[in-house]
Amino acid sequence: MANLPVFLFAEPTTALEPNPPLTDLTNVSVDELILALNHARTRERALHLLSQNRSMFDNLAVLIWHSFGTMFTLLKEIMDVYHMLSKPDLTEKDSTRVCNALALLQCVASHPETRVPFMKAKIPLYLYPFLNTTIKEKPHEYLRLTSLGVIGALVKVDDKEVIYFLLKTEIVPYCLRCMDVGKGLSKTVATFIVQKILMNEEGLRYCCIIADRFFAITHALETMMERLSEEPSQRLLKHIFRCYLMLSESPRACLGLGRLLPRMLNDSAFTDLLHDDPTVMSSFKQLLRKVHRDDGNKQGNPKTG
Structure with a gap:
């Protein structure tokens, strides 16, 4: 720190x-x-x-x-x-x-x-x-x-200045820890912070440029998805989907997501949580299309993000 x-x-x-x-x-x-x-x-x-x-x-x-x-x-x-x-x-x-x-x-x-x-x-x-x-x-x-x-x-x-400050002070590992050990609301706010970082161009590059960092983030998201089956939370699920969607904006990360995206994203138990929110359901479908399309198109032609 x-x-x-x-x-x-x-x-x-x-x-x-x-x-x-x-x-x-x-x-x-x-x-x-x-x-x-x-x-x-x-x-x-x-x-x-x-x-x-x-x-x-x-x-x-x-x-x-x-x-x-x-x-x-x-x-x-x-x-x-x-x-x-x-x-x-x-x-x-x-x-x-x-x-x-x-x-x-x-x-x-x-x-x-x-x-x-x-x-x-x-x-x-x-x-x-x-x-x-x-x-x-x-x-x-x-x-x-x-x-x-x-x-x-x-x-x-x-505010780019805020994102740069948070990246410089290594906020992401702290958020990942809260996503792991925190209760539902803490997980939700920590995931929201990571989502806002990923929405920034420099933040997305920071999260994807090092493989270990990218895998740590996707592992945290997947672990939360697994626990959601026990304690469903529509709000947390929205932020998880948006994190995946922002990660898919990086060509390099999108290749990895095709292999790492949890099988549970295709589970009706999770999609049922989103039926009341057409915007998030649309983002979910966009994520699946983008990841599977890019995975198929870029298997033989990997790019750096």
């Missing part, structure tokens, strides 16, 4: 503040809630209220980003649980508190004014440890899913 940016030196001091922190935060303004994050006594409650009501504040992301010490406080909340990530005894209370901080980071990642500065400050790197854990307990899963939500917010808007 890339090195974390080293710019966190000290917690904003509150020792000289003349006014004590508010203790009842139920009816205070968003500015007061953000200020309450600087106090240990009120931080947990402020995190909860800001996270719970973040959709009500249009400028919350801008206030969080520009207010003194707030990003430091959120990152400190995140880093404080790093030492517990390899242990199964992480509590739901600790996980929920960090997830509230992550939800506020997602707010910053989603806002057009703060998205690029958020990325250039390399804030997403602080989330990667949560994507790297293999423990499947609920507290770890909550952290995994909420962290994926932050990355998902970055890729929702088509």
Whole structure:
């Protein structure tokens, strides 16, 4: 994993503040809630209220980003649980508190004014440890899913700079790990992120230029397909199909897909999941036609992608 940016030196001091922190935060303004994050006594409650009501504040992301010490406080909340990530005894209370901080980071990642500065400050790197854990307990899963939500917010808007940043910081292996160990929603968001990367020309080249990388991605997709027979998910299946379809845009990858495409793609149990979505069914049929046609036409004339 890339090195974390080293710019966190000290917690904003509150020792000289003349006014004590508010203790009842139920009816205070968003500015007061953000200020309450600087106090240990009120931080947990402020995190909860800001996270719970973040959709009500249009400028919350801008206030969080520009207010003194707030990003430091959120990152400190995140880093404080790093030492517990390899242990199964992480509590739901600790996980929920960090997830509230992550939800506020997602707010910053989603806002057009703060998205690029958020990325250039390399804030997403602080989330990667949560994507790297293999423990499947609920507290770890909550952290995994909420962290994926932050990355998902970055890729929702088509921005080459975001994709280049994620490729440079090796997000794909982390997504593949989440596709393997995560629950249904984590698998879905991780697959969506990979799909958005594949939709970018440089992202597609990155995923297909090295055979081991291509095989790792197709193996993750196939494994999820196998597990879908036990827990069907139309939404996840859509993203899996779209990943395959984007991979088929690479001539080199398309040759491999003709041999690797899971037999289950021809299984009515999966196609039945798509009957309610004509667009995805059309993509599914297009994928089968493209892969089988290209496999037949290019067997004797392989190209590089």
